[in-house]
Amino acid sequence: MKVAKFGGSSVANAEQIRKVEKIVGDDPDRKFIIVSAPGKRHKDDFKMTDMLIQMGTAYLNDEAYEHYYSTVLQRFKEIIDDLHLSPSLMHEIERSIKGILAQDVDKDIKMDQVKAIGENNNAKIISAYLSDIGLDATYLNPKDAGIIVSDEPGNAQILPESFSKIYALREKEGIFVIPGFFGYSEDGKLITFSRGGSDITGSIVAAGVDASLYENFTDVDSVYSVNPTIVENPREITVLTYKEMRELSYAGFSVFHDEALIPAIKAKIPVCIKNTNNPNAEGTLIVAERDVNAAHCVSGIASDTGFCSLYVSKYLMNREIGFGRKLLNILEDEGISFEHAPSGIDDISVIIRERNLTPEKEEIVIERISDELHPDTVSLQRGIAVIMVVGEGLVNTIGVAQKATTAFADANVNIDMINQGSSEVSMMFGIQARDINKAIRSLYKAFFE
CATH class of the missing domain: 3.30.2130.10 (VC0802-like)
Incomplete structure (x- = not known):
């Protein structure tokens, strides 16, 4: 049983989502799919979450927010139309966003609800597409998945009782598409993790279901030994330990959110970083221990x-x-x-x-x-x-x-x-x-x- 998380660039548009469908369909062990909000389609593009933050900030400050709102809706509409999905899905997304903006809640909670719009609705779109092409796929809200978190808007921490709830998902049939980045407090409030938190969701679910592997799909073939924008064609790393990846993530390796591995580390779940655009590449495997060669001790x-x-x-x-x-x-x-x-x-x-x-x-x-x-x-x-x-x-x-x-x-x-x-x-x-x-x-x- 595998958990596969797809980052923003992997679900940025319909073309990328079709690649996700092929990856999920090629391996029946990929049962739990964690998705991010749509990321950049090209270098000069915007990330959905950035646009949502601007929209939420403008709305809460009683400033003009309509431009951000229409841009977000248009992005979702393009994906839905390009995947030939039912227009009713777009109507549902529009109603849900209006409902979030109209809701009378504290500003911090409102902002978390707005920030989560990208992941939540992208998961609905992707599950609908997987189902439409014949896979037994279902959207699963983090509350129903058992992701219970502390009441700290923008900085949620997973609560220990979550893992037994998540483990019960093992008994269910089919593929589950779960939005990343947020969970629910014990009293039912939507609370987001820190930025980049879809990685955290993937790691939590992998630990909770006791997965054989947590796959993190991104836009690079592997982790490199050094930043490729500084050194041309650096050496790829095939195996890392949890400790090594944690240190590298802390000090600037942007492949992984630096908190993301903690649930996987505690549960000793192997993690593999793979490329959505080249899924047959070996990737980088992250494990508890690895063989060390004194001549090449620096990873x-x-x-x-x-x-x-x-x-x-x-x-x-x-x-x-x-x-x-x-x-x-x-x-x-x-x-x-x-x-x-x-x-x-x-x-x-x-x-x-x-x-x-x-x-x-x-x-x-x-x-x-x-x-x-x-x-x-x-x-x-x-x-x-x-x-x-x-x-x-x-x-x-x-x-x-x-x-x-x-x-x-x-x-x-x-x-x-x-x-x-x-x-x-x-x-x-x-x-x-x-x-x-x-x-x-x-x-x-x-x-x-």
Whole structure:
């Protein structure tokens, strides 16, 4: 029994949905199909969810929303017409969207309902098409599937009791098409996961039904060892562990939402990333364990920008009991999460995503640190990029750090910070964002060429 999730590019139009039908029909084990909202049809196109967010925001602010509304309807109509489905389906979708906009609910709940329109109606369209061409397919609402989540609009978390409800789906016959991205709270409110949450739905369903495989269909043949927009024709990765994929996703690999694997990891469900446009390609298999070759211990190099470094220095900091706790408490009080915190005897650097530390919060945080911790120095540096060198064999392989630092030197890139040892499968390097491309190319050359 397999769970197959199809991303936005895989269900962007009728042509892509016909490919989905062929993939589902070719393997009777593909019983649970999770679908995203329509994605981009070409580079300059829009994603349905982006349009819905604009529509919802305009509606809630009493601004003109009709353009977004008509664009969304037209997109659905094109797909329905091109698939030669009944016009009554379009009427049903239009009625449901009007009903959502007219409903008297809190703004956060309304926004989640609007954001979920893309996935929910695309699932109805795809199930209707699969049924129309002769497959035993049924649309299944997440509430009926048993996807019960916390009441946190825009950031739903799956509740443990969901999995036993989802497991009961194993006994049902036929193919079920389930919209991704949202579930229902215990009191029946529609609540969305964080952005990209269709991956989360797929992983939850795979864990719940105890699938033999969770297939994640996207628009690439596999996961690459490095960003292909930086390095031309990089090496494909055929097998990764859960830990490796989690680290790579966190640091910029956009194939997988970085929360998505958690349910699959806990249930030890193998995951395979495959290409809707080339379904016979091997893809990348993600498993609990893999064989490690010391000569090729690095599986991938990931990178991401948009970080800043909060630097605090105080003589004999290491002897001051509670200093680190007090520093992190200040961040917690201001609602700021941190990513890394490499430290020395007199210094600590806290890596934070820039979007979490607005200029207003920066002023408050630095003032509080100065007043409450009395440091010798406190400063903030923006424009930091994080590079992760990832591989299961890192912890037991001699010379990896030396090879990496030599690659930075060869590229004439200064390393602002290193964090090694906190993870068994990765090394983190902080550099200036302007140097990221030449650093990545040099690292790729060192480890893969």
